[in-house]
Amino acid sequence: MGRRTRTRRAVTTAALLAATVTTALAAGCTAQHGDRTDDGRGRSPASTPSTERSPAGPVLAVKIDNVGAARPQTGLDAADVIYAEQVEGGLSRLMAVFATRLPKAVGPVRSARESDLELLRQFDRPTLAFSGAQGKLLPLIGRAPLTARSPDQASAAYYRGTSHAAPHNLYVRPGRLLGAAPGAAALTTGFRYGAAPAGGTALTHRAVRYPAAAFTFDWSAEKGRWLVGEDGGPALTSDGKPLAPATVVVQYVRIRSSRYHDVLGNNTPYTESVGSGTAQVLRGGRAYDVRWKRPTAAGGTRFTTADGTPVNFAKGQVWVVFAKAS
Template sequence: MKKITFIIPLLLCISIVGCSYTDTKSSSTKPFKRESPPVIDVSSNDTVTNDCCYTGEKLTETEKSNIPFMAIIENSKDARPQSGLSEADIIFETMAEGGIPRFIALFHKNTPKQIGPIRSARPYFLSIAEEYNLPFAHCGGSDEALSTIKTDSSIKSINEIVNGSYFYRDTSRKAPHNLYTSADKIRKYITSKNIKADIASNLSFDNSFWKNKDLSNATVVNLKLNNFYVTNYKFVNGKYEKYMDGVKSIDKNNNLPLTFSNIVVQQTPIKIQSDNLHLDIAMIGKGSGYLFSNGKVEKILWSRSTSNTQTELTTEDGNKVYLSKGNTIWHIIDNSVTPAYN
């Protein structure tokens, strides 16, 4: 991705600036019949009776009533190790300025006591939050993202700039890599503001999908996303352990490695805007990708028709794709990048 790497020096110059309202310019398996996913209003904390639609896992009675939400989490080297990522149901990872990655994580099943470092919003993160119709925590944003938040009332922004009591600074870290929140704080905000949060996902889960002997092995997955960031995965004890820049990724909260049942790789056009800093990432449309699970790989197609619909995943011949039960990391990468695996 040569086209987005030359701006690293500029990013490094602006990375010392704290959060603000505006960033400076700075397989052939036969598919099963499945009903449409339920949409459940949890704003009143009514008990939810279905299993987790984000992971396919069984939920306890307490977990069923949890309000789902998302949080934008920094992924520069200074932000690692992050807090709370091991407890997310789905983590979306894509690029911010200068080819430095950033996460937006979805939490439902678990209640992490610390989440962060929290960072600023971009239009494509808004698109992901809108896709799942969930409130999301962040600190400021780009001009474009903040303008969209201001004019589109359907976007459920929880901005630290105007809601500081629901966030806090960790004095053991230097700004701007020290802003955190918690599941309890964000859920308290959602309840106090009577924000409607939907539990809805079109993801399907069936472990037997991955017993197809025709699927290729993929016990090691490597993603060189640019000259400055590499992430790879090793399949160990039924999960993919994540490494970033050659270092095993852990959760600061519990020292546990970041492991995933599924890795989705969604390929799409990523272009630099006219300011030579911010990115345009195509979230609506069609494209190809890969799904890794259970030490295997399935080449996939993705499609999303509008901003308020969810991304559909199918096999290359148009059949339904099934994930293994468990958590997922979802990479959104440029078309020029191809994962290497064996």
């Protein structure tokens, strides 16, 4: 056998060995980080306790303007979770949380509230995009376990749009704040995803009203989603897409007065997301009466049936509407 032949065979053998090792490594990576819907014990990545999760980057939480002059909004269809809360004057505002996708732009962006800090404690040092806050609240934001990114701290990430009049025209470019989406493991909300619970009641329409705002959710069997309505009209994105979560949670919480007021003297409501109470979960055209519990600010919220069985959400976007407990 000539030297050239032996050399060619050695090179071929090395190439085959390298390909085999690469394939094995890829298979191992797929087993750990592929499109699995649970962690092997029936839990979604977002519901796995933090001590067991693989490291993930921070989620991006964006405070969203939600008055009529701010609609239609941009980028909300890419959010994994959207929280709706009551603010001054009985109006509503949204907190959109992004982990699996980062759209090119999100907005209009508005100011933060004190209760946002409690809500965001469930995430590992989230990045908060907001337009600012009143002076007395800024020190609290600075001490909170999050990364504050207002235009003062990250001016290059923000721009003024032309479709809405100021102050409803501030937008953020998420890619300039995070760089990349951290993935589902960063959604430490305590939510579980999987098969629908037993029972429930058939439901195709649900309304939630604040003193000066209203949300409606209408089940679309064709889309397999809940179509969102706000203040009497359909909720659409700026490119005409309907906002349509797979799961809606109406969570009854204590809403009390805070120590802050707006420029008109209206008190800023404080929404307590730590504690326990009742809720209604909407998925698949059915409603489920459940209990919620969040013992500490550092943990997520668990939803269970009356006998303590965890309640699964449908795969897809989740809306959590905080409603005042009676």
